[in-house]
Amino acid sequence: MSDRILTGQIPDALKQSLSRLPVVLSEAMVERLLRCVHYEPVIGIMGKSGAGKSSLCNILFSPPPASVDAVRGCTRHVHRYHVIRGSRTLHIADFPGIAETPEPDRQYRRLYRAWAPNLDLIVWALKADERAWKDDLRCYRELLGTGAAPERFLFVLTQADKMEPCREWDNASHQPSPRQAENLRAKTELAATLFTTVYPVIAVSAVENYHLEQWAEALIKALPVSSSSAVFHHLNPELRTEYVQEIAREGFISVAGAIFDEAALVVQTSARLMYQLQRLRRRFLAIIRAVWHLLF
Ligand SMILES: Nc1nc2c(ncn2[C@@H]2O[C@H](COP(=O)(O)OP(=O)(O)OP(=O)(O)O)[C@@H](O)[C@H]2O)c(=O)[nH]1
Ligand SMILES: [Mg+2]
CATH class of the missing domain: 1.10.340 (Endonuclease III; domain 1)
Known part of the structure; x- marks a missing residue:
């Protein structure tokens, strides 16, 4: 029906x-x-190029979002993806990678200002094995400086399976080794402290299907109540748990x-x-x- x-x-x-x-x-x-x-939510995705933004979206939503068009925004593009199920649509706005050009902050400020009124939430992908998040941090602070609300940002530690010592990842159980788990815990804590995040930072792996249920919960909790049910509708069925x-x-x-x-x-x-x-x-x-x- x-x-x-x-x-x-x-x-x-x-x-x-x-x-x-x-x-x-x-x-x-x-x-x-x-x-x-029938509200059509818009989720923004930020983070460095290669952080795993597309992979995360593809595993999170069903059907996996397909790239449709590129919208001109000032000097760089925001890529828009649509997740369509039945007559309903979820929009994803994929922001250009941070620190790819000499003037990233100014561009981000402009892009963010143009998009902010439409975004229900911004997911910020931080790669787990990245040594420093200097550019991410500077960019985030710039955005806060323009009046962006911290509660609109949900940070996620991506590619958890690449955390050192990465050779120890248990491919059979799709779990980190004790040493990796400890490093992941320390890294999520560091991210939460550096970015003074409103929501807990969760380490996930899109490839290894690791912690995706927990992260889907965090996502639904962080969304405004007016859009969480509409986003739920587009979640991958495996992630639509009782709790979510x-x-x-x-x-x-x-x-x-x-x-x-x-x-x-x-x-x-x-x-x-x-x-x-x-x-x-x-x-x-x-x-x-x-x-x-x-x-x-
Ligand atoms: N091992 C591992 N590899 C991953 C994971 N997520 C993404 N990758 C790989 O990392 C690379 C970059 O992933 P993308 O999802 O394309 O990253 P992105 O942030 O969308 O990159 P841009 O679109 O260039 O900004 C690809 O080769 C993915 O296969 C993960 O959880 N684990
Ligand atoms: Mg991408």
Whole structure:
């Protein structure tokens, strides 16, 4: 069954649950909710060339995003990729590699300013076996200097299997050796300290399928609640764990609650009506919870 048919049926159930509200109000609420359901998230990807940005995206989303077009942005390009599932699209904006030109900071500032209003989250890939992240750090600080919010950035340590001593990687269990694990722990801590990250830094390997579930959780948690369910819809099915599902669903329910509360503000409030509104709210959110898996 196509998701358009489904979302056509679901508004009726939702409208019914809101039948005690004025029709204009309940219709406006359902319309706002459906806008959230069909919202097309945009995730920005930053990091040095070769950090493993494309590999991470290809393993994270389903179907793997295909390069579609290059958008001219000032002097460099931001590559856009689209992940299309059914009638829904997730957009990925792949920023040019840091430190590839003599003037990277200025270009990044310009590109970032142009894109910032559209980005739900920026994933910053740091290669695990890189000795120094001097350019990444300088660039990140530049962006913060332009007013970028730290909570919009999620850092990830990529290519964990290349961490020294890289010959010790266990190819059978797809796990690091104890010495590699210790080095990875130290490196993620270092990244979190240097970049003063809002979210934990997780070491992943796209090639070895290492820690991808944990990272998908971190991604869904870091996203704004208004877009986490839409991103969930595009995750590789293997990464749509119960826990990831719960985070996204609860986020969407909080959005629905906020939509209800805003609408309720315009309704006359007597003590009796307040009580009824609270009951209505509970019923409305219970329906959202029950149909969430059909929406996403
Ligand atoms: N061993 C290992 N190799 C990886 C991993 N991720 C990516 N690579 C390899 O690293 C190289 C660069 O990966 P990409 O995903 O193309 O990196 P990128 O950041 O998109 O690079 P640009 O598009 O040039 O900016 C490729 O040869 C990948 O196969 C990983 O987790 N482990
Ligand atoms: Mg790439």
